[in-house]
Amino acid sequence: xxxxxxxxxxxxxxxxxxxxxxxxxxxxxxxxxxxxxxxxxxxxxxxxxxxxxxxxxxxxxxxxxxxxxxxxxxxxxxxxxxxxxxxxxxxxxxxxxxxxxxxxxxxxxxxxxxxxxxxxxxxxxxxxxxxxxxxxxxxxxxxxxxxxxxxxxxxxxxxxxxxxxxxxxxxxxxxxxxxxxxxxxxxxxxxxxxxxxxxxxxxxxxxxxxxxxxxxxxxxxxxxxxxxxxxxxxxxxxxxxxxxxxxxxxxxxxxxxxxxxxxxxxxxxxxxxxxxxxx
Amino acid sequence: xxxxxxxxxxxxxxxxxxxxxxxxxxxxxxxxxxxxxxxxxxxxxxxxxxxxxxxxxxxxxxxxxxxxxxxxxxxxxxxxxxxxxxxxxxxxxxxxxxxxxxxxxxxxxxxxxxxx
Numbered sequence: 001x002x003x004x005x006x007x008x009x010x011x012x013x014x015x016x017x018x019x020x021x022x023x024x025x026x027x028x029x030x031x032x033x034x035x036x037x038x039x040x041x042x043x044x045x046x047x048x049x050x051x052x053x054x055x056x057x058x059x060x061x062x063x064x065x066x067x068x069x070x071x072x073x074x075x076x077x078x079x080x081x082x083x084x085x086x087x088x089x090x091x092x093x094x095x096x097x098x099x100x101x102x103x104x105x106x107x108x109x110x111x112x113x114x115x116x117x118x119x120x121x122x123x124x125x126x127x128x129x130x131x132x133x134x135x136x137x138x139x140x141x142x143x144x145x146x147x148x149x150x151x152x153x154x155x156x157x158x159x160x161x162x163x164x165x166x167x168x169x170x171x172x173x174x175x176x177x178x179x180x181x182x183x184x185x186x187x188x189x190x191x192x193x194x195x196x197x198x199x200x201x202x203x204x205x206x207x208x209x210x211x212x213x214x215x216x217x218x219x220x221x222x223x224x225x226x227x228x229x230x231x232x233x234x235x236x237x238x239x240x241x242x243x244x245x246x247x248x249x250x251x252x253x254x255x256x257x258x259x260x261x262x263x264x265x266x267x268x269x270x271x272x273x274x275x276x277x278x279x
Numbered sequence: 280x281x282x283x284x285x286x287x288x289x290x291x292x293x294x295x296x297x298x299x300x301x302x303x304x305x306x307x308x309x310x311x312x313x314x315x316x317x318x319x320x321x322x323x324x325x326x327x328x329x330x331x332x333x334x335x336x337x338x339x340x341x342x343x344x345x346x347x348x349x350x351x352x353x354x355x356x357x358x359x360x361x362x363x364x365x366x367x368x369x370x371x372x373x374x375x376x377x378x379x380x381x382x383x384x385x386x387x388x389x390x391x392x393x394x395x
Binding site: 015059060061064065066082083084085086087153154155156194195196197198199200201202203205228231232236263264265267268270 | 284286287288289290291292293294295298302305306308309311312313314317347350355356357358359360361363364365369370371373374377378385388389390392393
């Protein structure tokens with residue numbers, strides 16, 4: 001059976017992609033943030049996962065409000081990035097994985113997650129920035145990616161509890177897939193931030209650290225929140241914690257934190273990086 | 280009847296009714312993913328707003344770069360970000376505009392989070 005070797009959390013904000021485009025990684029503002037990533041890259045080089053399941057949210061590239069799925073999954077052999085309107089350079093195509101993604105679709109729908117299935121979809125910075133962070137220089141084409149997209153834009157959104165359960169179903173699917181492939185799960189986005197309104201710039205470092213402390217031993221401490229709670233506690237875009245909970249739901253083995261870093265601020269955000277081994 | 284909880288002050292919850300009010304505005308901003316649309320808007324801002332059927336209040340807020348008004352008229356920050364990008368504004372510039380600070384003051388406030 002396929003094996004889930006671990007989970008990785010990372011911010012996905014566009015400013016990171018722009019900093020990489022401009023080669024700013026070692027400038028004073030960015031250095032501490034980027035210097036946290038080599039141990040994760042090293043682990044990926046050593047472990048050589050075949051597939052990355054990436055929980056992310058679309059920010060108005062593939063999906064508009066006319067038809068916006070609550071949960072969506074890609075089953076395409078390849079995914080393209082494209083112009084998002086504000087200057088981040090599109091990156092080369094991302095390799096997909098059709099067989100496991102269809103197996104995931106079957107399991108999810110059996111489990112009563114009536115997910116939107118996308119045989120073609122453009123993937124935005126929510127997915128591409130973490131890929132670029134893990135495999136800089138666009139060296140990610142060897143890894144087969146399965147995008148799992150969660151609505152974090154328009155209320156009502158799936159709850160933290162539901163996002164966690166989605167992850168559990170995905171974990172079950174992967175571990176029942178007849179293959180010897182190794183899979184890593186990414187929970188992208190977060191942590192606290194708010195871009196909109198007079199409250200723009202709100203960050204809650206205490207809550208961010210609490211999330212990072214609790215997500216391995218006690219995810220129920222986080223799934224008890226509603227999205228309204230998260231907006232209040234972690235800012236309007238703090239609901240991106242749902243992608244972390246999707247990732248966490250898929251990890252059901254013995255978990256060990258191999259590496260972790262919290263850096264604030266990156267742009268308007270508290271950025272949490274975690275590398276979690278699953279055995 | 281669904282009871283809607285009020286979010287923290289300074290936050291406009293982008294929910295169904297707001298998405299209804301802001302649909303044309305957000306659709307216009309979504310079009311800015313295409314360079315040709317950004318160009319067309321820059322050539323004739325009012326005409327471009329009319330083409331998408333924005334209300335007069337939304338059009339005025341677009342022409343005046345009034346981000347807070349756009350949010351209150353149904354704009355989603357994810358689409359307004361594309362409008363801001365077209366204007367060459369960063370999220371910190373937009374943060375400053377919404378909070379009545381200069382961009383530098385807004386950035387300085389963010390940096391304070393890192394001091395503890």
